[in-house]
Amino acid sequence: MQDTLRITEVFYSxxxxxxxxxxxxxxxxxxxxxxxCQYCDSAYAFSGGTLRTLDDLLEQVAGFRPRYVCVTGGEPLAQPNVIPLLKQLCDAGYEVSLETSGALDISPVDPRVSRVLDLKTPGSKEAHRNRYENVELLTPNDQVKFVICSREDYDWAVSKLIQYGLDRRAGEVLFSPSHHDLNARELADWVVADNLPVRLQLQLHKYLWNDEPGR
Ligand SMILES: C[S@@+](CC[C@H](N)C(=O)[O-])C[C@H]1O[C@@H](n2cnc3c(N)ncnc32)[C@H](O)[C@@H]1O
Ligand SMILES: Nc1nc2[nH]cc(C(=O)O)c2c(=O)[nH]1
Ligand code: SF4
Ligand SMILES: [Mg+2]
Known part of the structure; x- marks a missing residue:
């Protein structure tokens, strides 16, 4: 039996x-x-999917001839075989990123991968799942993201930014408005007013393609 992963979709966008x-x-x-998470835009990935071998997945990825590969979910680290997948994607020469909730240990991930650690805010209703040991493992090749639902979430994110010196640990600190919960302009104004060392992130694919799966 070859190593397998349960996969919802593979797409180029x-x-x-x-x-x-x-x-x-x-x-x-x-x-x-x-x-x-209260706001999750990928709930269609909670169940279903297809069991795929690593070889089959690597072959499909190669067919797109990409430079960048993003492994996401669902929660990718919930499947142990994601670790060899990430290594083999790096070995194949792609620039690989991993989107993770940070509820599971990020230490086994290949160091060539840019780990995008989402620190869950109180507004997500999953902040109790944050594994703060992961924060100590971040390097300049990694990124930290806060998905912000309200002014209360913003104040909480600023407190974590300062408490852990996140802008010095990670290569990027991203503040993203929770789509449907918070106006991007409001968040932009707060970031400027507070002169924060963070990058405002808008979900480009939602402006381009609304919320269609596979885009
Ligand atoms: C769908 S999750 C999959 C990876 C992993 N489970 C995680 O939470 O990072 C990918 C990213 O989308 C973000 N996201 C999900 N729903 C969102 C929304 N409504 N607005 C903004 N970002 C959202 C998540 O917070 C996460 O950073
Ligand atoms: N275009 C596009 N970019 C993305 N970046 C992260 C995504 C995700 O769902 O994790 C995503 C997605 O679903 N679509
Ligand atoms: S951890 Fe990621 S995939 Fe899971 S519910 Fe939260 S946003 Fe959705
Ligand atoms: Mg998405």
């Missing part, structure tokens, strides 16, 4: 988030997540 926003990227979305 423009990266809508993070430091590679706007760049053509292959997305590999793993099925299943132990969290239930």
């Amino acid at each position: 423009l990266q809508g988030e993070t430091r590679t926003a706007g760049l053509p990227t292959v997305f590999v979305r793993l099925t299943g997540c132990p969290l239930r």
